[in-house]
Amino acid sequence: MHSDTAQDRTPTATGPSAPTWDPQQYLRHAEHRARPFVDLLARIPELPGRPARIADLGCGPGNVTALLADRWPQARITGFDLSPEMLRRATDEYSGPTAGGGVLEFRRADLADWLPEEPYDLIVSNAALQWVPNHPASFAVWTNGLRPGGTLAFQVPGNFTAPSHAMLAELCDSPRWRARLAGLGAHYVHLxxxxxxxxxxxxxxxxxxVWETTYHQLLQGPDPVLDWVKGTALRPVLTALGDDREAADALLTEYRDLLRAAYPTGPRGTVFPFRRIFVVARKDG
Incomplete structure (x- = not known):
């Protein structure tokens, strides 16, 4: 989950507040969500290992993890995630031998305390580290877990001040909702x-x-920005409301109206700007 923000992909915090994830909802915007990973992948240099050993941190439903096997077909690739729902989807769809003689596998892990258990040629993460408040503290141990010439690469959403997320934070902290939801809409200020x-x-x-890109995504369908955040930023909020369908419907209606005003529908769809931050760090060989 990675996730990914805005925010995409899966959470990495343990405990009762960890969101419940819906792979099907997340994948409704799979093409837009995968594009930043494709752009990240294009900037990763050749890897030292033959075959390469790769870790995908916050692999989510596995659809972008599979792209690693296209780039390095002989690699042994492990996707790590905390969400059982995401891992189940990834394992069912993508685990096993790859066409180039490599292998894809998926394991449960909390990125807040994940440690490389062997030398890696590439540690990569797509829109997941926003769920890990202390993720910069892990950079030293993760780079130490790379082979000489190996790479740590990730992208994270950079749009936590965008209307979609600022309004969600304000809504969760409003008098009507703060007793149940205070703080749940503002997870990303640690980025x-x-x-x-x-x-x-x-x-x-x-x-x-290091670079940043703002994707001006043209989304289709009714209330597409709400549909997007239902797969990502809204997951902690909806998890906190649990089985209280009446409360969930009331919050979604209030949030939907705010999003409609902030992101009006045009003649060809709804424009949803989305800033992303990219990092490719190569360890000295």
Whole structure:
């Protein structure tokens, strides 16, 4: 989950507040959600191992993990995630030998305390680290877990101040909802800006490529921004409301009306700008 924000993919925090994930809802916007990973993948240099050993942190339903096997067909690739729903979907759809002689597997792990159990050529994460408040503290141990010449690469959403997420945070903290939802709409303020990610990895002695992109996504269908966040940012909120269908419907109606005003539908769809931050850090060979 990675996730991924905005926010995409799966949570990594343990405990009763960990959201329940719906792979089918998440995959309703699979093409838009996968595009940043494709852009990240294009900037990852060749890997030192033959075959490569790869970890995907926050693999979600496995659809982008499978893209790693296209790039490195002989690699042994493990996707790690905390969500049993996401892992079940990933395992059912993608686990097993790959066409190039490699293998795809999926394991349960909490990214808040995940440690490389063997040397990796690539540790990658797609829209998942936003769910890990202390993720910068793991950079040193993760880069130490790379082979010389190996790469740590990730992308995270950078749109937690966008209307979609700012309004959700305000709604959860409003008088009507704060007793049950206070703080659940503002999970992402711990994300670093590009300059801070750059400083952290140069401080670790890595060669670093950091950039950001805002995707102006044209979404289709009724209330498409609400449909998007139902698969990601709304998961902690809906999990907290549990089986209280009346409360969930009331909150979704209130949030839907805010989103309609912020993201009006045009003649060809609804434009949903989405900022992403990318990091590719290569360990010295």
């Amino acid at each position: 670093c800006e590009p300059a801070e990610y750059l400083a952290r990895f140069t401080g670790l002695g890595c060669a670093v490529d």
